[in-house]
Amino acid sequence: MIRMENVHKAFGDNRVLQGMNLEVPRGTSMVIIGGSGTGKSVALKCVLGLIKPDSGTIYVDGKDAAGTSDRDAFLARFGMLFQGGALFDSLPVWQNVAFRLLRGSLKRPVDEARAIAIEKLRRVGLKPEVADRFPAELSGGMQKRVGLARAIAAEPEIIFFDEPTTGLDPIMAGVINELIREIVTEMGATAMTITHDMTSVRAIADNVAMLHGGVIQWTGPVSEMDHSGDPYLDQFIHGRAEGPIEAVR
Amino acid sequence: MNPIGLLARLGRLALAVMASFGRVALFALQTASHILRPPYYPRELGVALLNIGWLSLPVVGLTAIFTGGALALQIYAGGARFNAEAVVPQIVAIGMVRELGPVLVGLMIAARVTSSIAAEIATMKVTEQIDALVTLSTHPMKYLTAPRVLAALITVPLLVGIGDIIGIMGGYTVATQNLGFNAAAYLKNTVDFLETRDVVSSLVKGAVFGVIAAVMGCYYGMNSGRGAQGVGRATKGSVEAAAVLILAANFVLTGVFFSI
Ligand SMILES: Nc1ncnc2c1ncn2[C@@H]1O[C@H](COP(=O)(O)OP(=O)(O)O)[C@@H](O)[C@H]1O
Ligand SMILES: [Mg+2]
Numbered sequence: 001m002i003r004m005e006n007v008h009k010a011f012g013d014n015r016v017l018q019g020m021n022l023e024v025p026r027g028t029s030m031v032i033i034g035g036s037g038t039g040k041s042v043a044l045k046c047v048l049g050l051i052k053p054d055s056g057t058i059y060v061d062g063k064d065a066a067g068t069s070d071r072d073a074f075l076a077r078f079g080m081l082f083q084g085g086a087l088f089d090s091l092p093v094w095q096n097v098a099f100r101l102l103r104g105s106l107k108r109p110v111d112e113a114r115a116i117a118i119e120k121l122r123r124v125g126l127k128p129e130v131a132d133r134f135p136a137e138l139s140g141g142m143q144k145r146v147g148l149a150r151a152i153a154a155e156p157e158i159i160f161f162d163e164p165t166t167g168l169d170p171i172m173a174g175v176i177n178e179l180i181r182e183i184v185t186e187m188g189a190t191a192m193t194i195t196h197d198m199t200s201v202r203a204i205a206d207n208v209a210m211l212h213g214g215v216i217q218w219t220g221p222v223s224e225m226d227h228s229g230d231p232y233l234d235q236f237i238h239g240r241a242e243g244p245i246e247a248v249r
Numbered sequence: 250m251n252p253i254g255l256l257a258r259l260g261r262l263a264l265a266v267m268a269s270f271g272r273v274a275l276f277a278l279q280t281a282s283h284i285l286r287p288p289y290y291p292r293e294l295g296v297a298l299l300n301i302g303w304l305s306l307p308v309v310g311l312t313a314i315f316t317g318g319a320l321a322l323q324i325y326a327g328g329a330r331f332n333a334e335a336v337v338p339q340i341v342a343i344g345m346v347r348e349l350g351p352v353l354v355g356l357m358i359a360a361r362v363t364s365s366i367a368a369e370i371a372t373m374k375v376t377e378q379i380d381a382l383v384t385l386s387t388h389p390m391k392y393l394t395a396p397r398v399l400a401a402l403i404t405v406p407l408l409v410g411i412g413d414i415i416g417i418m419g420g421y422t423v424a425t426q427n428l429g430f431n432a433a434a435y436l437k438n439t440v441d442f443l444e445t446r447d448v449v450s451s452l453v454k455g456a457v458f459g460v461i462a463a464v465m466g467c468y469y470g471m472n473s474g475r476g477a478q479g480v481g482r483a484t485k486g487s488v489e490a491a492a493v494l495i496l497a498a499n500f501v502l503t504g505v506f507f508s509i
Contacts, residue, residue, distance in 0.1 A: 048384055
């Protein structure tokens with residue numbers, strides 16, 4: 001379980017998170033929505049410790065994440081798909097996917113790691129031929145899916161997906177939505193997904209949280225999203241230019 | 250401006266300079282500790298040895314051969330003013346081995362290796378690859394910095410040694426082909442004249458300059474700002490810092506080895 005309590009983060013005078021509270025129960029899928037630049041990616045990075053919050057506490061399984069002594073063991077429980085893919089361009093695709101399986105505490109024999117990598121690539125809709133190419137030779141959508149394969153390769157308990165379907169065609173987006181849903185229901189993983197795509201939200205989410213103005217403006221089960229009565233959420237769901245959220249930010 | 254204000258500004262500047270020295274020193278110490286403690290990344294080390302050592306050979310060789318040749322011409326011309334043309338082999342040897350070999354190789358490494366390390370790591374930083382490394386339980390300094398600095402520590406002294414020899418051969422070629430020196434006597438004079446201390450100082454300088462070049466590339470890369478502009482600034486800053494520090498370290502090391 002992940003709990004964020006009163007998390008603040010500013011970059012200079014750009015106050016991004018201003019007291020964010022969020023709870024993600026174990027084995028559920030939380031989707032975070034919100035305008036671009038509201039700090040969704042920053043929030044995920046705070047949980048992973050990639051960005052240090054200015055104040056507030058983040059608990060993972062009841063323990064303060066900032067106080068973990070064994071960072072490696074802590075991070076080994078997580079998988080993360082970065083918004084830009086963040087593939088290592090010096091390594092071929094399969095070594096990107098199998099990165100964790102080729103070194104460190106989860107190390108496997110090379111053949112086995114490669115087989116797992118190819119299987120994960122297949123799950124994100126990529127052919128085995130892609131395995132030996134380099135990331136720079138792939139399209140943006142393919143890079144995104146390789147990033148996704150890397151995030152799930154070691155079958156982590158907690159997975160973060162930062163805009164998994166952005167830049168994908170609708171069919172591929174459907175494949176990825178289904179995959180994320182499967183990972184949560186079959187593997188029992190806890191997922192936090194950032195997306196702007198309302199079809200994705202409905203396909204993936206158990207719970208939805210909307211980030212606006214540095215705080216969680218609304219959160220609840222996905223079934224209640226359509227009649228929340230929250231004007232911010234309504235405007236976002238229906239993509240209206242008019243409403244409480246200013247179009248110029 | 251009033252004198253107090255000026256003093257305050259000077260003080261702030263001095264503090265800022267000292268703070269950045271402190272940060273670089275801390276970074277170098279952390280690198281050393283990562284080099285010594287497992288896990289090790291032999292594949293990364295292999296790639297770094299290839300990039301920093303082997304692939305630098307052409308530029309080092311060319312730099313050394315032209316410098317050695319020019320040195321021979323200058324010493325011959327200068328020596329002729331007081332009938333001391335015969336010292337060409339000795340002065341070429343001492344000039345190359347003690348000063349020009351290490352300094353020129355060091356500066357070439359700063360141009361070639363520091364810039365490429367800084368640009369590569371800075372690009373990794375701005376494209377979130379460094380963050381990705383962390384989430385994959387891999388320490389960026391252990392995976393990126395340690396192999397590069399270790400590879401520079403191993404290969405740059407060798408490059409300096411090779412540069413010294415090629416530089417002396419450049420002088421030898423010019424002296425025997427154009428200046429009428431006897432080949433065997435030239436080589437004998439060179440070997441007889443050089444002391445162990447000259448050679449040791451050359452290799453020690455190489456090791457120090459190699460570490461400076463690699464550490465500055467990694468430090469600026471890891472601390473890069475955002476975007477393409479951040480990468481550009483990191484690259485420029487790393488080469489400037491490495492070149493100036495190499496020249497300063499050369500002055501200090503020359504003092505240590507030869508002032509007594
Ligand atoms: N490392 C950083 N340094 C400075 N500002 C940052 C950094 N990361 C994010 N920001 C700023 O924080 C704000 C939120 O960014 P982000 O979380 O990426 O937005 P989004 O909700 O679209 O994911 C933006 O204004 C961005 O410029
Ligand atoms: Mg984002």
